[in-house]
Amino acid sequence: MNYRHAFHAGNFADVMKHVFLVRILVHLQRKQTPFRVIDTHAGSGLYDLTAEEAERTREWREGVGRLDEPFAPAVEELIAPYRAILAKLHGRDPSAYPGSPFIARELLRRQDRAIFVELHRADYAALARHFARDRLAKALHLDGWTALHALVPPKERRGLALIDPPYEEPGELTRLAAEMAKALRKWPTGIFMGWYPIKDPADVERPAAMLAEAAGHKGLRLELMIDASAAPERLNGCGIFVLNPPWILSEEAELILPALAERLARASFGAFRCEPLAAAIDSQPPG
Numbered sequence: 001m002n003y004r005h006a007f008h009a010g011n012f013a014d015v016m017k018h019v020f021l022v023r024i025l026v027h028l029q030r031k032q033t034p035f036r037v038i039d040t041h042a043g044s045g046l047y048d049l050t051a052e053e054a055e056r057t058r059e060w061r062e063g064v065g066r067l068d069e070p071f072a073p074a075v076e077e078l079i080a081p082y083r084a085i086l087a088k089l090h091g092r093d094p095s096a097y098p099g100s101p102f103i104a105r106e107l108l109r110r111q112d113r114a115i116f117v118e119l120h121r122a123d124y125a126a127l128a129r130h131f132a133r134d135r136l137a138k139a140l141h142l143d144g145w146t147a148l149h150a151l152v153p154p155k156e157r158r159g160l161a162l163i164d165p166p167y168e169e170p171g172e173l174t175r176l177a178a179e180m181a182k183a184l185r186k187w188p189t190g191i192f193m194g195w196y197p198i199k200d201p202a203d204v205e206r207p208a209a210m211l212a213e214a215a216g217h218k219g220l221r222l223e224l225m226i227d228a229s230a231a232p233e234r235l236n237g238c239g240i241f242v243l244n245p246p247w248i249l250s251e252e253a254e255l256i257l258p259a260l261a262e263r264l265a266r267a268s269f270g271a272f273r274c275e276p277l278a279a280a281i282d283s284q285p286p287g
C-alpha cells in the first residue's frame with residue numbers, strides 16, 4: 001500500500017468526486033427517512049494543503065485552487081453546498097481540505113449514520129481520531145472490499161456507498177465494476193458511486209458495460225477530461241459510475257461538468273461525458 005491521498009488532496013479529481021458526493025447527499029436529505037453512508041476507501045478524513053506531501057505535488061492548485069472565481073449562477077447554485085463545507089472548514093483552518101468522510105459527516109442529520117473504512121494504519125488512526133466521540137459516524141480498520149459486502153445492505157433502505165480505491169493493483173477498475181454489481185444485488189435500493197482514474201479512455205469501456213448489464217437504465221457514467229495528452233501514464237481525467245442515481249443528477253451533471261472541464265483543464269483542452277451506463281453496451285465490440 002503505497003498510495004497516500006495526502007499527495008493528491010484537493011486536486012481536480014477530488015473536486016469532481018466531492019462535488020457529486022455532495023449533490024447525492026443533498027438529494028438524500030430531501031426525505032426525512034434515515035440514510036446510511038458507507039465509504040469503503042475513506043482516507044484520513046482531513047488534509048493540510050501546506051503539509052510536505054501536498055507541497056511536493058501542488059496538485060491542489062490545479063483543483064480546489066482554481067475555484068475562487070464564481071461560476072455561472074446555475075452552476076454556483078449546484079456547488080453551493082460543497083462551497084459551504086469548504087467555507088465552514090476554512091473558518092477554523094484556512095489551509096485544510098476535507099476528505100470524503102469529513103464531507104459526508106457534514107451532511108448527516110440526527111437520524112443518519114456513516115461508516116468510514118480505511119486500511120492504511122496511519123490514515124486509519126487519523127480517521128479514527130476525527131470520529132472518536134461521534135454518535136453518527138464511525139471509522140473501521142478493514143479492507144474496503146470486504147467491508148463493502150459485510151456492510152450492505154444496512155438497516156436503512158436509503159443511502160450511499162462510495163467506493164474510491166487507490167488503483168495500485170492491475171485490474172482494479174474491472175474489480176470496481178464487479179464489486180459494485182455484486183453489492184447492488186444485495187442492496188438494490190442503495191446508491192453506489194465508484195470513482196475511477198482515466199489515463200486511456202478505452203480502459204473504461206468493459207467495466208462500464210459490466211455495470212450497464214447490472215444496473216440497466218439505473219446507472220450513470222460521468223467523466224471529466226482535463227487533458228487530451230496521449231501520454232497514457234498521466235492522469236488525464238477521471239470518472240464516476242453512479243448506480244441508482246437521484247433522478248435529477250444527470251441534468252445537474254450537464255451543467256456542472258462543462259463548467260469544471262473549462263475551469264480545470266490543464267491547457268486549452270477540457271471535455272466531459274454524461275451518459276446513461278446503458279449506452280456502454282452499444283459501444284462494446286461484439287464477441
Ligand SMILES: C[S@@+](CC[C@H](N)C(=O)[O-])C[C@H]1O[C@@H](n2cnc3c(N)ncnc32)[C@H](O)[C@@H]1O
Pocket residue numbers: 001003004005017040041042043044045098099100101117118119120123142143144145164165166
Ligand atoms: C483515493 S484514496 C481515498 C480518498 C477519499 N475517499 C476522499 O475522497 O477523500 C484511497 C484510500 O484507500 C486506502 N486503501 C488502500 N487499499 C485499501 C483497502 N484494501 N481497503 C480500504 N482502504 C484502502 C488508501 O490508504 C487511501 O487512503
